[in-house]
Each structure stands twice: as C-alpha cells, then as structure tokens.
Amino acid sequence: MDALIDAIRHVVGETGLVRGEAVAARATSYWDPAPCRARAIVRPASTAEVAEVLRLCHAAGQAVVTQGGVTGCSQGADARAGELVLSTERLNAIEAIDPVGGTATVQAGVTLQALQEAARAHDRLFALDLGARGSCTVGGNVATNAGGINVLRYGMMRAQVLGLEAVLADGTIVSSMNHMLKNNSGFDLKQLMIGTEGTLGVVTRVVVRLHPLPASRNTALVALRDFDAVTELLTRMQRDMAGTLSAFEVMWNLYYRAATAPGGHRAPMADAHPFYVLMEAEGADTTADAARFEAVLAAVLDAGLIDDAVLPQSEAERRALWEIRENFEAMLVGRETFLYDVSLPIGEMAGYADEVLAAMDATWPQGRAIIFGHVADGNLHLFIQPQQAGATHAQSDALVYAPLTRRQGAVSAEHGIGQEKLGWLDRCRSAAEIALMRTLKQALDPKGILNPGRVIPPP
Amino acid sequence: MDALIDAIRHVVGETGLVRGEAVAARATSYWDPAPCRARAIVRPASTAEVAEVLRLCHAAGQAVVTQGGVTGCSQGADARAGELVLSTERLNAIEAIDPVGGTATVQAGVTLQALQEAARAHDRLFALDLGARGSCTVGGNVATNAGGINVLRYGMMRAQVLGLEAVLADGTIVSSMNHMLKNNSGFDLKQLMIGTEGTLGVVTRVVVRLHPLPASRNTALVALRDFDAVTELLTRMQRDMAGTLSAFEVMWNLYYRAATAPGGHRAPMADAHPFYVLMEAEGADTTADAARFEAVLAAVLDAGLIDDAVLPQSEAERRALWEIRENFEAMLVGRETFLYDVSLPIGEMAGYADEVLAAMDATWPQGRAIIFGHVADGNLHLFIQPQQAGATHAQSDALVYAPLTRRQGAVSAEHGIGQEKLGWLDRCRSAAEIALMRTLKQALDPKGILNPGRVIPPP
Numbered sequence: 001m002d003a004l005i006d007a008i009r010h011v012v013g014e015t016g017l018v019r020g021e022a023v024a025a026r027a028t029s030y031w032d033p034a035p036c037r038a039r040a041i042v043r044p045a046s047t048a049e050v051a052e053v054l055r056l057c058h059a060a061g062q063a064v065v066t067q068g069g070v071t072g073c074s075q076g077a078d079a080r081a082g083e084l085v086l087s088t089e090r091l092n093a094i095e096a097i098d099p100v101g102g103t104a105t106v107q108a109g110v111t112l113q114a115l116q117e118a119a120r121a122h123d124r125l126f127a128l129d130l131g132a133r134g135s136c137t138v139g140g141n142v143a144t145n146a147g148g149i150n151v152l153r154y155g156m157m158r159a160q161v162l163g164l165e166a167v168l169a170d171g172t173i174v175s176s177m178n179h180m181l182k183n184n185s186g187f188d189l190k191q192l193m194i195g196t197e198g199t200l201g202v203v204t205r206v207v208v209r210l211h212p213l214p215a216s217r218n219t220a221l222v223a224l225r226d227f228d229a230v231t232e233l234l235t236r237m238q239r240d241m242a243g244t245l246s247a248f249e250v251m252w253n254l255y256y257r258a259a260t261a262p263g264g265h266r267a268p269m270a271d272a273h274p275f276y277v278l279m280e281a282e283g284a285d286t287t288a289d290a291a292r293f294e295a296v297l298a299a300v301l302d303a304g305l306i307d308d309a310v311l312p313q314s315e316a317e318r319r320a321l322w323e324i325r326e327n328f329e330a331m332l333v334g335r336e337t338f339l340y341d342v343s344l345p346i347g348e349m350a351g352y353a354d355e356v357l358a359a360m361d362a363t364w365p366q367g368r369a370i371i372f373g374h375v376a377d378g379n380l381h382l383f384i385q386p387q388q389a390g391a392t393h394a395q396s397d398a399l400v401y402a403p404l405t406r407r408q409g410a411v412s413a414e415h416g417i418g419q420e421k422l423g424w425l426d427r428c429r430s431a432a433e434i435a436l437m438r439t440l441k442q443a444l445d446p447k448g449i450l451n452p453g454r455v456i457p458p459p
Numbered sequence: 460m461d462a463l464i465d466a467i468r469h470v471v472g473e474t475g476l477v478r479g480e481a482v483a484a485r486a487t488s489y490w491d492p493a494p495c496r497a498r499a500i501v502r503p504a505s506t507a508e509v510a511e512v513l514r515l516c517h518a519a520g521q522a523v524v525t526q527g528g529v530t531g532c533s534q535g536a537d538a539r540a541g542e543l544v545l546s547t548e549r550l551n552a553i554e555a556i557d558p559v560g561g562t563a564t565v566q567a568g569v570t571l572q573a574l575q576e577a578a579r580a581h582d583r584l585f586a587l588d589l590g591a592r593g594s595c596t597v598g599g600n601v602a603t604n605a606g607g608i609n610v611l612r613y614g615m616m617r618a619q620v621l622g623l624e625a626v627l628a629d630g631t632i633v634s635s636m637n638h639m640l641k642n643n644s645g646f647d648l649k650q651l652m653i654g655t656e657g658t659l660g661v662v663t664r665v666v667v668r669l670h671p672l673p674a675s676r677n678t679a680l681v682a683l684r685d686f687d688a689v690t691e692l693l694t695r696m697q698r699d700m701a702g703t704l705s706a707f708e709v710m711w712n713l714y715y716r717a718a719t720a721p722g723g724h725r726a727p728m729a730d731a732h733p734f735y736v737l738m739e740a741e742g743a744d745t746t747a748d749a750a751r752f753e754a755v756l757a758a759v760l761d762a763g764l765i766d767d768a769v770l771p772q773s774e775a776e777r778r779a780l781w782e783i784r785e786n787f788e789a790m791l792v793g794r795e796t797f798l799y800d801v802s803l804p805i806g807e808m809a810g811y812a813d814e815v816l817a818a819m820d821a822t823w824p825q826g827r828a829i830i831f832g833h834v835a836d837g838n839l840h841l842f843i844q845p846q847q848a849g850a851t852h853a854q855s856d857a858l859v860y861a862p863l864t865r866r867q868g869a870v871s872a873e874h875g876i877g878q879e880k881l882g883w884l885d886r887c888r889s890a891a892e893i894a895l896m897r898t899l900k901q902a903l904d905p906k907g908i909l910n911p912g913r914v915i916p917p918p
Contacts, residue, residue: 100690101804147641153702156641159618174891178869180802180837182606182615184654185869185887186876186914187896191650195643212698231559239671242743243612243702284701285751292747343639345560378639410637410644417645428644432633437646443902455645 004060008042011052016043016090023085028078029070030135038065038079045090047165047173047204054202054449055171057084063452066198068109068140071132073339074418076144076197076454083452088139091204097122102210103162103179108139108203112146115208124210127154131326139203145195147414149326152376153246153282154211156414157194163207164190168200169445177207192444197416198451200444214246214282218293219318222300223273223308227350230275233305234346234376237279240296244289247280249325252353252371256324258331265324268310277375278325331370332383338396340382344409346375355403356382363399364388379413401427417455425457463519467501470511475502475549482544487537489530489594497524497538504549506624506632506663513661513908514630516543522911525657527568527599530591532798533877535603535656535913542911547598550663553577561669562621562638567598567662574667583669586613590785598662604654606873608785611835612705612741613670615873616653622666623649627659628904636666651903656875657910659903673705673741677752678777681759682732682767686809689734692764693805693835696738699755703748706739708784711812711830715783717790724783727769736834737784790829791842797855799841803868805834814862815841822858823847838872860886876914884916 009017018026018041026036044050057064063083070077079085088109095105099122106115112126113133119126128141130148140146142164146157154160163178176189193203224230230250237245251259256276260267283289300306312318344352353371360369367387373380384396401411401424410428411421426434437456441448468476477485477500485495503509516523522542529536538544547568554564558581565574571585572592578585587600589607599605601623605616613619622637635648652662683689689709696704710718715735719726742748759765771777803811812830819828826846832839843855860870860883869887870880885893896915900907 098804098806100694101806103804145643145647147643151641155614155618158647159614168895172891172894174895175889176892179804179867180869180872182610182833182836182838182872183802183869184604184606184873184875185802185871185880186884186892187899188604188617188650188654189892189895191647191653192895192899194650195647212694212701214701215698216701235559235671239674240743242671242673242675242741282701284699288747288751292744343642343644345557345562345638347557347560374641377641379641408638410639410642412644413639413641414643416643421644425645430634432631433635433645433648435631436627436633436648436651439902440646440651440899443898 004056004062005040007056008053011056012042012044012049016045016049017041018043029072029075031073032078036079036085037081038083038085041085041087043087043090047167050086050167050202050204051171051173053086054167054169057449058170058447061447062449064449065451066143066202068137068143069111069132069135071136072140072144072418073341073415074412074420076416076418076451078419080453086202088137091139094118095205097124099124099210101179103207104210105177105205105207106138107205108137108142110138112136112138112141119210120213123213125213126160126208127211128157128160138206138208142194142203142206143196143198144414144416147374147377147379149247149249149374151374152248153244160208161190161194161206162209164193164203165205166193166201166203169447169450174201177205179207181209195416197418197455199441199455200450202450214284216283216286216289217280218290219278219280219312219321220293220297221268221276221278221310221321222297222306223269224275224277224306226274229305230277230375231346233277233300236300236305237296241281241293244281244283245279246282247278248374248376249278250373250375251276251278251325254368255370255372258370259324259328261331264330265327266320268321269308273307278321325372335385335387336391338384338393340384340400341413341415342380342382342400342404342409342411343378343413344380344404344407345378348407348409349375349380352403352407352409353380356400359399360384363395364391377413397424404428419454422454422457463515463521464499466515467512470515471501471503471508475504475508476500477502488534489528489591490532491537495538495544496540497542497544500544500546502546502549506626509545509626509661509663510630510632512545513626513628516908517629517906520906521908523908524910525602525661527596527602528570528591528594530595531599531603531877532800532874533871533879535875535877535910537878539912545661547596550598554664556581556583558583558669560638562666563669564636564664564666565597566664567596567601569597571595571597571600578669579672582672584672585619585667586670587616587619597665597667601653601662601665602655602657603873603875606833606836606838608706608708608833610833611707612703619667620649620653620665621668623652623662624664625652625660625662628906628909633660636664638666640668654875656877656914658900658914659909661909673743675742675745675748676739677749678737678739678771678780679752679756680727680735680737680769680780681765682728683734683736683765685733688764689736689834690805692736692759695759695764696755700740700752703740703742704738705741706737707833707835708737709832709834710735710737710784713827714829714831717829718783718787720790723789724786725779727780728767732766737780784831794844794846795850797843797852799843799859800872800874801839801841801859801863801868801870802837802872803839803863803866804837807866807868808834808839811862811866811868812839815859818858819843822854823850836872856883863887878913881913881916
C-alpha cells in the first residue's frame, strides 16, 4: 500500500503529505486529545489535486475522511486507524467578494471567521455564526449544514450556499458555482453535498450569499416564569420586531446558575428565575430600532410576560451577556459531560425537558442535566453530567433520546450524526428513509470510500 | 395493456379514473388548449393509492406524468400520447395548521391560495406568492421549487418546506414529515424532491413553514433613469428597510408602456422613464413603518436616485399598482409570444438586456422584447414578440439563451426545464453536472417511468 502513498505524494508533493509521528502529533479532534490514528494526512492545494487524490484512493479502495476544522461534535471527522485524512487546510483562499451581487467565493478550508471578516471589510454580513467560528471551516459548515445563533433570521448554512464545487468519490469534479438566488436549471446538485457530512463528495469551493451589514443591534436578557411565557414572548417578538429578530436563545434555570456560579460569569440578574432568554434584533436605524425594541420590551413587561430584563449599555456589556450563553467551558471542567443536540417542535420542548429532568433525578440523582438552546429553531442542547462512577454514554443516550420519538423529535438538529449517533438514527428516521440514504450512497460512492461508517447505519 | 388500467381501477375506483373522451375534454395545460393526449388520468385519494398505482405502473413500465394545477411554463406536466397522468386533484386536504409551531400540513393537491387563506385564518403568513396562486398546487410548487414575488424576503419554495412525503417510482413511500426548522439527522431527503420536477418521485403531503402575518405593508412605484440607479436603489432599500423589504419588481420601459397602453392599466406616472420599480415592505408597526418607508423614499428622491414616485393611498390603489406588474394578459393578446425566465447575476442584467434588445432589433425589427422581473433574486422574465410570419421558437430561444453562458446565467430561474428547455440545459450546466443528474435518476427511477423526457437531456 506504500505505492498509494507514493502516488499521492507525486500529486500533492511533500508539503501536501503528513506521515508517521507528525500524524500522531495531531489530536483526534477539538474534543478528543488522543493522537490522530490516520494512516496519513493529505493536504491538497487545489480542486484538481483533490480529484487526483480521490481517483487514486478510489482505485485502491482506500477509506478517506475529510477534515476541516475538526470541531464537529459527532465524531464525523475523527479518523480511525487505516483511514486516510484529506485535510482542506491548504484550500484557504478567499477568491472573491462581490458586495453588489451579495456573494463571496471561497475555498472550503477558509475559516468561518475569516469569511465573516472578509465580508465585513466590504460592509456586508456573512450571516452564519457559531461558537467555533475561529476554527471551523466553510467546507465543514457545508458538510454539516451548520446552524448556530442566527438561524432564526438567516437560516442554516443551506440557506447561505448559492453554489459549490465538489469532487465525487471517483475523482469526478462537479462544479456548480452558481451566483444567483434563483436557479432552477436542472437538479440543484449542491443539496447532495449540504448536510451529508462528506459521505457523498468532498466540497472544495463554495459561493455564499452575503447580506447587508446591520447598522443597529439591540440586545436583552430577560427572565420568565415558565415555558409558556417563553413561547408567547417568541411569538410576540417575531411579530413585533418583524424581520429583524436575529437571536432568541433560551437557558433553563440550571444553565444560568451553572454559568454564573462563583468563579464563572457575573450574574446580571437574580438566578432564581425558571427561564432566561437572550434575544437580539438587527436593524438599519440606530435610533428608531432601539426605541422600538425598548417599547416592545416595555409592553411585554407591562403584560407580565417577563419578570425581569437587562439591556446592555455598551458593547462590552453586550459581549458579557453573550459570554454567559456562548462560553460554557467552566461548567464542564472536572465533570464527565455528555453533550447533546436534539431537535423537536417548540410545543413539545417543555414536556420533553421535564421528562429528561425527571429521568435524571431517577437515574443519577447527584448529577445534573443542563438544558439550553435555539428554541425558535426547534433545537435544544443538553449537557448530561451524571456525577457517578460507572455512568455510561449509552445510559445517557437512552435517557436523552428515548423520549424523542413520541414527540416527533430527532437526534440531531445541527451537529449531525457522524459516528456517535449512528446507532440512534433509526429512532427518528424510518426504514424507508434510511434505505433511500443507502441508495444515494451506493449511487455516488459505490465503493464506500468517503467517510465510511458515518451517518448511514450498516444494513 | 387494459389489464393495467383495470388493475388501477381496482385501486382508485371509477371516481379515481378518467378515460376516453373525458381525457380529451381537458386541456393540455393552462397555456395549451389542445386536448390532453394522456392514455388515462388517475386521481388517487391517498398516499397509499398513489403508492399502489406507481407499483403497478413500475411493473408494467408505464410512463407516468404527475399533474398539479398544470400552470407550469415549461411543459413539464404536459402529457404526451401514451403517458398516464397522475393527478393530485383529490389530494386536497389541509390536514393541520399549527400557529404556535408555525407549520401547516397539507396534501399535495391543495392550491397555493387555499394554503395562504388557511394560514391567514390563523393569523399567519404562508410566504410563497405568485400569479397562478388560484390554480397552482403546493405539490407543483415543491416539484418546481416555485419562486414568485416574495423570494427576496422569504426565499423560494425550498425555504418554506420543512418536511414532505413522497412515493418513489417503484411505489415505496418515503415519509419525512419533519416539523422543525433544524434537523440534521441523516440526509435531508426532501431536497431530492424539491425542484426536480417530479422526475424522482411523487410528492403527496407537505409540511411548510408559516411566518407571522405582517401588520403593515408599504408600497411604492418609482421611476429611474438607468439600471445603475436600480441596483443602487436595491442596495439602499435592503440596507435601510432591514429585513422587511419583501418585493422589488423591475420593469423595463417597454413593459410599462405595454401594460399601460390604451385599453390596459391606468398609468400612475409618465411612461417615458427607462425603468420602473414596484417595491413593498412588510412590517409590524403601521405608523412607524410608514414613516420609515417614506423617509427612505424621500432620501433617495433627494439624492437624485429616483425620478418619480407614487405611493398608493388605499388598498385599491395598491392593488392597481400590482395589477400593472401581475396582470399582463392584455399585452399578449393577438401577438405570438415566447415566454422566458432566465437567471443571471444582477451585475450582468443591464448588459444582457441591451444585448437581447439589440439582437431583437437586428432579427425582428418590427417585434418587441418586453423585459421585467425579480431583479433582487437574479431573475428576469422576457416576452419575445417577433411580429413576423415564420418566426420560430428556436430562433427566439437562440436570441435569448445565447448571451447567457458568458454572463454566468442560466436558462431557468423559477420555471424549470420541463420539456421545453431540455435542449438548452447544457448551456448552463456542465457535462459532469448532467451526468450526475442521470446518476440520480438511474438510482431512484431505473425504469425511467416518472416524467420521462423532462429535465434531463437524453445521453
């Protein structure tokens, strides 16, 4: 099999190849510090090189795992022994920004933050945003159909992608670098690559949509007595802040208390409220938008819908509120934590959370279940911390996933299936759906070399 | 082959089957009054019946054409002799409206207007809107990924669909009735059915997203001196009406003159301006939104960006402005007209239109090319009226499509390929892309019974 590596070196050069101890010197992923176990790491510098590498791997039946920023939460890009890593780290060019047409053209290895900053330099917004922005890549955002904190207003990554270029398992380059919002000229092939976690092709270049940079931003942290009030607040904010509400992040009491515990973030209000919501609207008129935001807040306060509210008086204060929601590292330190990302209808969330909390009390009474998420998108995250020796991931999975099916929920809202949730996919997708996924995989990657053992459960 | 029809009658009953002269009594489509030439028209009343009918047709190798409202502009649903029509006309139930969750669940044969009205009755907006709303169906909207007049703010049909149920060519029911905005649990299979014009499956039920019903609506018709001014106005309106601009419809001078010619619509302003734009914003605050809309308009008037503006003072006046844009029947009467729907980057539109107008002058100097469209979406429509005996559709196609390739344009923005544009698809999609479309078709419909001869050119 060294013949394959030799052939690949001829394509990508020494710079394009990482082997031996240099592979093990890399971590498995952001979440797993264990040494990378890949056979080698290939770093192509162009779509043509990606194509040639895949052509060789296809001929040899070599399993290939594509890696972007390796920040994914479902072990989709974690390489297993014997697999070859195809890293997009050298595909990092921002090729073009078109402020009038409202598009950016970038290579897949560009980080989300680099794209955001390039757009901002042209007075435009790239609307996808999430905590891993500094490390995650545009290609990874495409492969996982990334979500994050602005989905409510701007949609997921799928809504940002206008065109893309991908390489199929056999090395065929399929370039669909569309720049238009509307194009119904034949099948919209980019949909095959978005959210399929690299199992149907390797994305090398992307055309994304840019939005006007908002001139105003209004933020508030509010406290509420129950989940019905959260739902009613969401309905009113969506109606009254028409088209400008960009974030509506809900934290259950336990999240807020853990985040503002001694040594953590400063608590901007009392920690006894059942629910906290961090919300933000982005508009065009700094004076009028603030007045409207405050008027709407005053109205919901008068109506008894919210019990307390904090409006930041500076960008530093605003950042501090967002830190409570985004920077949760401290609450994970020293505690075994299982991280979840479930999807369910808003009307089912309160009952679901109660069910998980009750199961937690029954199973691991000394542990805690921390719940928060993007409620408007039908997306909750959970940190399950059993605080008990011998507690297993499988037990935790059962606790979190079992109540989902009956509530029309699903095991991933934005993290994907990867390797981690493979055994749970059939809880939320039917046998006919999984069979159709296999049909697609078989049609596009008959030898199964791309990200094998991810997403699609074995028959 | 009567055995097949007999077997189908056993599934759908006499009510579910139209045969003989009753078939020919139907028109081929909204655009073509010629008698329908289908072998029979089958009208299943449930997903299970659709599945059983397709299972029989698959076994018999019978070509099936799915019909919704038959208002499509690319002959995708026009039945050819020997084909069997599968009509969704009896799949017309609105199953559920969930105003809190913001979803509607409907069968595929429900008309767009019926869905809009059902949502409005619950104080919610179904955001897709287009001229054929009274006849076109939700299933057809899915199959063609319909666009229309609100794409700028709400996206195309793809952005409205949360979940769907479809029947594959062999009769397999694939139900993916997701209700969440975010769900990355395995492949997003609905994308296979959206915009593929019925070639990969028959959509039977759909879950769509609903939005808050806007409280305010502000509309203006403005006149501009050149296309640069149109582009600059769009940029400013998108920035200054943040998130609320819902329509931005551009009409070239010739469109406006034809629409307001004697016997047509009343002209609300002089007809000598090179460009007219009808724009609309939808918000939450009737007083403040009107003030902002008028202030932004005053600013662009002061800046010399627009040369005239009319703001309707009543709903009747607003409707009259929209009639100019939507009701163009009068300008088609008595003139042979070829209708187009092209997609191209905004920066290319002015040059493209000039090129078409020049080619028109050279080819059919007595004819006219009427241009209008959804500029913000990268979408122009053209009416080519040669006014010359012997002028052919093929000549007209060449005139309209030839300049597109160089400008990164495409032959369909929202109408699809159908049968009509089959020969032009390779102008805007590469051989690799078309090969991948064939791979998908082969994988999902190996016998090629669903809408054969549509969308994908023969090898």
